[in-house]
Amino acid sequence: MNFFNFSVNKILRRDLSILDQARIRLLYYGLLLAAVGLCALFLSVYLQNLQVMTSTTTIALIAVLALFKYLTYKPHWHTISHLLLVIGTMVNMATVFVILQDVNIITIQLIILVIVFSFYMLGQNWGMFYSLLNLLPILIFMVMQYDHNYFIDFKPEKADESTTIIAVFANFILIIFIHSHFYSAFLKNIKQLKDNGEEQAALNIKFERAIEKAEKSSQVQSEFLSTMSHEIRTPLNAVIGMSNLLLMNNPRQDQGENLEILKFSANNLLAIVNDVLDFNKIESGKVVFEKIKFNLVDLMQNICGGQIIKAEEKGLLFKLDIDSTLRKKVIFGDPTRLTQIIFNLVSNAIKFTAQGNIWVRVTCLEDRHNNIIVSFSVKDTGIGIKKENLETIFEPFIQESITTTRQYGGTGLGLAIVKRLLELQAIQMYVSSNVGEGSEFSFNMEFPVSTEVIAQPKERIVIPEQQKQQQVQQPVVPEIEDLGSSLRVLIAEDNPVNVMLMKKLFSKWKIVPTIAENGERAVEIVQYGNFDIILMDLQMPVMNGFDASMEIRKMTDPAKSNIPIIALTASALFDIRDQVTNAGMNDYVAKPFKPDELMEKIQNLIATV
Numbered sequence: 001m002n003f004f005n006f007s008v009n010k011i012l013r014r015d016l017s018i019l020d021q022a023r024i025r026l027l028y029y030g031l032l033l034a035a036v037g038l039c040a041l042f043l044s045v046y047l048q049n050l051q052v053m054t055s056t057t058t059i060a061l062i063a064v065l066a067l068f069k070y071l072t073y074k075p076h077w078h079t080i081s082h083l084l085l086v087i088g089t090m091v092n093m094a095t096v097f098v099i100l101q102d103v104n105i106i107t108i109q110l111i112i113l114v115i116v117f118s119f120y121m122l123g124q125n126w127g128m129f130y131s132l133l134n135l136l137p138i139l140i141f142m143v144m145q146y147d148h149n150y151f152i153d154f155k156p157e158k159a160d161e162s163t164t165i166i167a168v169f170a171n172f173i174l175i176i177f178i179h180s181h182f183y184s185a186f187l188k189n190i191k192q193l194k195d196n197g198e199e200q201a202a203l204n205i206k207f208e209r210a211i212e213k214a215e216k217s218s219q220v221q222s223e224f225l226s227t228m229s230h231e232i233r234t235p236l237n238a239v240i241g242m243s244n245l246l247l248m249n250n251p252r253q254d255q256g257e258n259l260e261i262l263k264f265s266a267n268n269l270l271a272i273v274n275d276v277l278d279f280n281k282i283e284s285g286k287v288v289f290e291k292i293k294f295n296l297v298d299l300m301q302n303i304c305g306g307q308i309i310k311a312e313e314k315g316l317l318f319k320l321d322i323d324s325t326l327r328k329k330v331i332f333g334d335p336t337r338l339t340q341i342i343f344n345l346v347s348n349a350i351k352f353t354a355q356g357n358i359w360v361r362v363t364c365l366e367d368r369h370n371n372i373i374v375s376f377s378v379k380d381t382g383i384g385i386k387k388e389n390l391e392t393i394f395e396p397f398i399q400e401s402i403t404t405t406r407q408y409g410g411t412g413l414g415l416a417i418v419k420r421l422l423e424l425q426a427i428q429m430y431v432s433s434n435v436g437e438g439s440e441f442s443f444n445m446e447f448p449v450s451t452e453v454i455a456q457p458k459e460r461i462v463i464p465e466q467q468k469q470q471q472v473q474q475p476v477v478p479e480i481e482d483l484g485s486s487l488r489v490l491i492a493e494d495n496p497v498n499v500m501l502m503k504k505l506f507s508k509w510k511i512v513p514t515i516a517e518n519g520e521r522a523v524e525i526v527q528y529g530n531f532d533i534i535l536m537d538l539q540m541p542v543m544n545g546f547d548a549s550m551e552i553r554k555m556t557d558p559a560k561s562n563i564p565i566i567a568l569t570a571s572a573l574f575d576i577r578d579q580v581t582n583a584g585m586n587d588y589v590a591k592p593f594k595p596d597e598l599m600e601k602i603q604n605l606i607a608t609v
Helices: 018-047 051-073 076-101 105-122 125-146 161-248 254-285 295-311 335-351 402-407 414-425 463-472 497-507 519-528 545-553 578-580 595-608
Strands: 292-295 317-322 331-333 357-367 369-382 428-434 438-447 487-492 514-516 531-538 564-567 587-590
Touching: 018 076, 018 161, 051 076, 076 105, 076 125, 076 587, 076 595, 105 125, 105 357, 161 497, 254 414, 292 295, 295 317, 295 335, 295 357, 331 438, 335 357, 335 369, 335 414, 335 438, 357 428, 357 519, 402 564, 487 497, 487 519, 497 514, 514 519, 519 545, 531 545, 531 595, 545 564, 564 595, 578 587
Parallel strands: 317 357, 487 514, 487 531, 531 564, 564 587
Antiparallel strands: 292 331, 357 369, 369 438, 428 438
């Protein structure tokens, strides 16, 4: 700010509130009015040769002019207000206790002026402080004067009526100006608050509409991904299924190699689809973490079992090191999500390591009887990561570089899924890496511990479909000697390719299934026939699988209404398991499925009937 500035417009900033701008204007014009009033008083008392009053008025006038200059140079209104109130209080005390030794109308006006000014400028707390600072001494003086106990060795000065008129007029002008100025400022502030409230209400409406639109967009996105999943997985089911069937027929070596390549490529495509769908599920906030009992040692061995084979195929040394204290502990947690995290980390380590070692370490950091803290670490001797890329590798669909994407492939979703799953559990991922030397990913997870004493629990660990399908191995045809060719199977399926695939598959088991081209036809066939199990596609014309299953469950004949139903679906809706259960179906198999998985579910359901 220029020292020679005298304009109020140059000290008002746009970022100031209406009240703060009003305070600065009040000081600016109020100091000018006070200066004019003090000049008039100075002339009056000077002409009357009242030396003490002249000196007091001179000092007050100089102080007011100095504060006015300070305000136009640096508009520190808060500090200036305090200085003005201190000067006013000192003048008031000097006037009452020394100069006049009396309380008159001018004194009362000064007290009122201090009270009004302090409250408007500095707020309630300082307003009370300065009000009491001026009132209490005056009250004490009046009591002492009433009892005739106040005496000082100074003869009070007496001014004529003209001086009193000037002082009273100046004080009234200042009091009226303060009230008028702040009244208009308050009205303007209230109007602004009203306008802001109306704008906020309009913004809230827009915000609600934006949220509704975003929710609809998210729902459309989920439905789109589900539909695309169904459309992609349905032909993949035929590709992988036919590959399995052809591999069962003992093909020539060259044919077998071609089929393995075909199956491997189809499984890679399926893994990409699964990654996208799983990430969308996590981002939509529809992930629910389970709290079930499992043995961590068994889980880690299951996860790393297939990965060890992949590492050895690349000539890598794979070492799984599990803390011995964990062997006899049964803990509570979500084995499926933990499997997904470890599987992605280990898969990445193998993918980006051309030679050397892969270490997977599971260490018990703290054992508090009912709770344990376990450290998981996956380390490799791979290509490493640049320090500037350590954060970006966790972003979805992003890998360290375009060269990495082209050389190693993948969607760039693996680490994003890992990080999101850990963040949802308030767990931090730690990464250390050196380019050309390798990387280490680690995190700590707390688990409640079961109080049961179980030597070696045999929990069945569900390996994610992605892991199962990425392990390329010869398909296994389950033995069904106990069921034989007498098994009566109804398949509700509208896709002719899938129908042909199912017929060929079941022919390997010497089973001739009955085919229904839609849900309505499946219900009719069940009414007039007897079946041991029903395989129900969910998306069919005329009547879908959900409605067909509910119709079957309503049948009066218990032998028909209680037929086990397995849902066959290429959809990837997040709540598909709940929908299947609510429709009365017993289980479901996601397409593309493995023959042994399907037969295992059939045998389990037949055995329970």
